[in-house]
Amino acid sequence: MRPTKSATWFARWAKATSHATGRPAAFLIACAVVALWGLTGPLFGFSDTWQLVINTSTTIVTFLMVFLIQNTQNRDTEALQIKLDELIRATEGAHNALLDLEELEDLEFDRIRETYSQLAKRAREGLREGHIDTDRPDLGVSE
Numbered sequence: 001m002r003p004t005k006s007a008t009w010f011a012r013w014a015k016a017t018s019h020a021t022g023r024p025a026a027f028l029i030a031c032a033v034v035a036l037w038g039l040t041g042p043l044f045g046f047s048d049t050w051q052l053v054i055n056t057s058t059t060i061v062t063f064l065m066v067f068l069i070q071n072t073q074n075r076d077t078e079a080l081q082i083k084l085d086e087l088i089r090a091t092e093g094a095h096n097a098l099l100d101l102e103e104l105e106d107l108e109f110d111r112i113r114e115t116y117s118q119l120a121k122r123a124r125e126g127l128r129e130g131h132i133d134t135d136r137p138d139l140g141v142s143e
Contacts, residue, residue: 018072021068
């Protein structure tokens, strides 16, 4: 069951704005604005005010887009984490302790990462010796 509409006005606005500004037409409009500004230089004598217009405009747009991009990135990352958690949950033999891994404290996270780094190192060494790397060794991670 997929919701058709975001719950908050900001989520709806952010999604729509992100969609619109990520299109080639938005880039072309931005290029046209910069070209138009450049062409008006001689009309305004390349004055400080003329330069200030583009500097202020681009700073404001950049400032606002940072928040929009962060919102979109947060949503995408959360969706990806949920999908990965579902794959772990649904895979027989997978370690359920890895669900919601991104929420662990740094020390515990580093311990688990080191366990997987050592597993990968042993697997690569085994491959060089002609062994397969498709076994499922105990990781020492409680489930």
